[in-house]
Amino acid sequence: MSDRSPMSDSSRRRHRGMLLIACAVTGLSFVLAVRSDERVTLPLLPDRPLPPTCLSRSLFGVGCPGCGLTRSFVYLAHGAWQESLREHRLGWLLAFAVLMQFPYRGVALWRKNDRPLGRLLPRVFSGLLIFLLIGNWVVQVLVG
Numbered sequence: 001m002s003d004r005s006p007m008s009d010s011s012r013r014r015h016r017g018m019l020l021i022a023c024a025v026t027g028l029s030f031v032l033a034v035r036s037d038e039r040v041t042l043p044l045l046p047d048r049p050l051p052p053t054c055l056s057r058s059l060f061g062v063g064c065p066g067c068g069l070t071r072s073f074v075y076l077a078h079g080a081w082q083e084s085l086r087e088h089r090l091g092w093l094l095a096f097a098v099l100m101q102f103p104y105r106g107v108a109l110w111r112k113n114d115r116p117l118g119r120l121l122p123r124v125f126s127g128l129l130i131f132l133l134i135g136n137w138v139v140q141v142l143v144g
Contacts, residue, residue, distance in 0.1 A: 011114045015105045022101035029077035029095075032070075040070055065137035069094055090136055097129060 007015075032040050032050075039049035056064040072091025075084035084091050107116045115122070 007108070007112045007114045012109065015108045015114075018101055019105040019109075022098050022105070025073065025098050026077075029073040032074045033078075034071050034074050034083075038071065040074060062141070063137075065133040073098075088136075090132055093132070094129065097125070 031042065033043050033046070035041055035046065035049060037049075041049045052058055053070070054064055054067050056062055057067060066088075068088035069091055072084045072088040073095055075081075075087060076091060076095050081092075088094075104116065108114065
């Protein structure tokens with residue numbers, strides 16, 4: 001069975017949607033700012049921070065595996081590497097995964113190939129990201 005499967009309309013929509021999400025995440029990373037109280041805001045509205053987005057932290061007082069990724073992405077986009085690592089140790093890796101959506105989705109749409117890297121590599125990479133996020137979270141909860 002070949003990994004070069006013809007692209008259905010739903011696959012095309014999925015690739016376009018993921019490309020749009022990657023554009024939004026990347027663009028917002030450059031536009032947003034982090035205030036001194038660690039709240040994320042638009043530069044033109046510094047007195048109006050965005051609402052907290054972590055339901056786990058809001059309800060239970062415990063951050064989720066993705067807590068800090070937004071701030072980490074914003075710091076990375078502004079070249080503040082140390083602050084990015086302080087917010088989330090894996091922010092750089094997740095930012096890399098977002099940036100890799102551009103060539104991956106572009107090739108998929110251009111070549112009309114639903115799986116330009118086959119099935120195994122994307123599954124292994126996404127599984128590794130999930131494992132690392134959960135592992136990082138467990139270490140953070142246990143160590144503090």
